[in-house]
Amino acid sequence: LNSKRPAESLHIKVGESLPSESTEPQTETAELETESAEPQTDAAELQNQSKEPHTETAEGDPKADFVTTKTLRRVIEELLRGRSLEKLTFGAFLSELTDALKLDAGDLADRRSEVKVILHKVTRKELQRQLVEHVKKKRNDASTAEVPVFSKVETAQVLLVYVVTFATPTDAEARRRLESFSRADLCTMMRTSLETAQAGRAEEHRAVVEKCTIFLERGSGAAGHHAHVAIKVTQPTRWKPWNDAIFQACGLVANFSSCIKGGYHNAVRYGFVPRPGKALEDLDPEPFTYPDSHPPLAEAMHRNFNSDAWADETLAQTQSRLSRGKSAPRFGPTDLWPVLVKLNLRPEDPAYEAQLFQYAKQSGGAPMIDYLVRNHDTLKGLGQKLWLLQEAENHVIQAKKSRLKFLLEATERSCVCAGRWGRAARQNLEANEISEEVFTKAIYDALQHGRAKGHTIALLGVGGNEGKTFLLSPMKDIYPPGTVIGSPSPSAFPLLELCKSRVAIWDDWRFDAAIIPIALQLQLFEGLAVTVNRPQNQFSGHEIWQGSTPFFLTGRLDDLMMVKAGVSCTDLTMLRKRLKVFEFKRSQTNPDITIPRCASCFAKMVLRKGNPRNMRFITPDLQEQAPGEVVVDYF
Structure with missing residues (x-):
């Protein structure tokens, strides 16, 4: 039906006796089942209603009084059948009903309560009918689901x-x-x-x-x-x-x-x-x-998916639905997967969101634009999940490798510093009277055994600018991105990143209780299990972390000796027993900031353990020295 239908198009019989309320079906379901069996009314007979004589009473409108209750019900059912009931208002519907009955405006004013009761019943009946029709349609679609051809x-x-x-x-x-x-x-x-x-x-x-x-x-x-x-x-x-x-x-x-x-x-x-x-x-x-x-x-029975296969599957579903006269599937989160891979676009890119919007405007279509605008705040987190999906196989392989395996693989990379990093590192250790063999073996043991008492490496200086971070920075290029974590920042969840780490390098760390309580630091550096607080709107419960991530700290030497708020003298004593401390007392007056951090030279230096005759892990800066015998490999 259109929003307004003339009375000539309504099929209403005249002279039918009104059924009593007790004769109506007892349940809405019974009404739905018998609805299809109700006779259709004759449109021509509605015109005869208006021609029949009537007696005008003192109260009410004679035309409105002539419309029986059953006629009202039939007309309301005709008007409601198949229409959306989400935005139905009584005032607007009463106007439609008045026009359908060819009455004047206000003729049904005295029968508003009666119309409301009938409309309430018919609306419930129509809602149930539409629900049953929707369920049947879904079942039919499921029974005719596509099978491999x-x-x-x-x-x-x-x-x-x-x-x-x-x-x-x-x-x-x-x-x-x-x-x-x-x-x-x-x-x-x-x-x-x-x-x-x-x-x-x-x-x-x-x-x-x-x-x-x-x-x-x-x-x-x-x-x-x-x-x-x-x-x-x-x-x-x-x-x-x-x-x-x-x-x-x-x-x-x-x-x-x-x-x-x-x-x-x-x-x-x-x-x-x-x-x-x-x-x-x-x-x-x-x-x-x-x-x-x-x-x-x-x-x-399931397809092995990659980003291209997912795009093909989505296209096939879209074409299938459109061919059956249905709307295209909604744009969902996983539909961004092929786009990110095609553009090689990662959430770390400063123009990540802008490039997504640019692609959506040029090639994505209206559904993609609408999705990006509605979910703008979560696009970066979604991008991280989709890249994890794309590189899942590689992540599984990396997770099964030991830290020393990564170190050994780094020795096979090309040197990016022409031997400058190794030379500067040895000069720095010599200037601070630190044995290269002792230093590299301590790093090796920390990577091999993980966090444990005596294997937490602390590079502590006196005046700053001693090159402590320079010696540790190549590890950021050896291990996968996101697995080398830096110093925690003040927040309610300072250790949240620890759960996915392989190595922790905390630069300029302070041994106080400002970020992490000293008791929790003692547990961490001891190698004990600790509770990692997590935001409950993203996780369920907190995590008991028992990982073996080794800790490498840089900071001030006097900070490890100074009693402060929340840290007693006993706490500092216990802390020193858990650390392997290397003291750096000589500042660099004019450090060469052009030296790149070199993963290859660092790995060879650690695996060589201070023995220049280990030819397997020789670095470019040691090539000119006379080669000696190859020592037994520690790895």
Whole structure:
């Protein structure tokens, strides 16, 4: 119905007796079920209503009084059916109702309470009807969900993935032969026939079965038994010679098909997931998989995603919905994944948000623009999550490496300082009368054992500018970004970054209770488990952290000796026992700030442990010295 309908378009019968309130259905559900059976009214008879004589009373409008309760109900139902009820107001609807009944404005003023009661009942009924219709529509969409579509392969096609079907043979002997095969027998036959089909090919060009799944569906009666084989080979293979070899081996006809969307996961889904025409009880309850390392089918049925595959999947869903007359899917957080990878845009970039908005204006479309504006405050956090998703495999590999493994890998990098960093580091240690062997071994032990009593390295100076940070800074280039944390800042959660760290370098640290209580510092440097407070609007509960992150501190020597608020003399004594202190007493008058921090030279210096004759970890500044014997490697 339009917002205003003339009375001629409403089907209302005259002379029908009004049903009593007790005859109405007892529940809204019963009303919904009987609604479709209600007779449609005759539009022409409404005009007869206005022509029938009536007697004008002293009170009320004669035309309004002539409209019966049942007529009001029928007209209200017609006006409400199928319309959005979110912004329905009584005043506006009363005007619509007056126009639909061809009454003058104000004719229904005396019947407002009656109209309200009827409108309330009909609105509840219409809301329930729309809800049921919505649920039915969802169920219909689910029952008609897309399944992988397969097509017969062309003779010249060379593919990696096939779906091979052994249909029920019409010949009785062939049928008995197929029924005699077990799932393992079919798998063996597929593999040996592939080898036979490639007998004339060179060994390096032969394909083998990488993985396959055998679905043996045992029918009953005329349906017979049939099998589906989802199979993937190591390199593209022609199916025709393979098919001929199968027939020669067992006399069975194999039908090779290709999945239009491709992928071994779709081939597995065909035999593993119920679909229209194939109920769950009709599927193979015990499929056979090859090899033994084959993933569970609940995992193999899913696609291996990357950013490009996600973009393709999103595009396919959009095209599918539009082809069925539906709106495109909403732009979601993961839809930014392909965009960030395509632009190589990271949250650390100063123009991160601006570049996203620029891309959205040029290529993203209105949904992306709307999403970015509504979620502007969370874009950086979302970007970090999406890059973690993109580089998840690399993060897993890095997490399994030890700190010394990173150090060893750094020795294989190219030197970026031409030996200047190593030379300056040794000169600094000599100027402060610190043994290179003792210093490098302490760093090595801290990286190997992690935080423990006596393995927390403290480089403490007297007047500042002694080059303490210079000696430790290359570790920031050795370990993955975000895993080398700096000094905590004053906040309610000063140790929050500690949970994902591999190394902690706290520059200009003060041994007081201003940021971290001294008792908690003693626990940290002792290697004990500590409670890391976390914001409860982002996490659930606090974390008991037991990590082995080693601590490297720089600061003032007198700060470790001075009693202050919250730090007693006993606390300082206990603190000194937990630290490995190196005193720097000579300031650098004119340090060379052009020397880059060199991960390669630092790693070789630490692994060499002060022995210049260890040729495996020789640095460019030591190349001119006479080489000696190679010492036993500590690593």
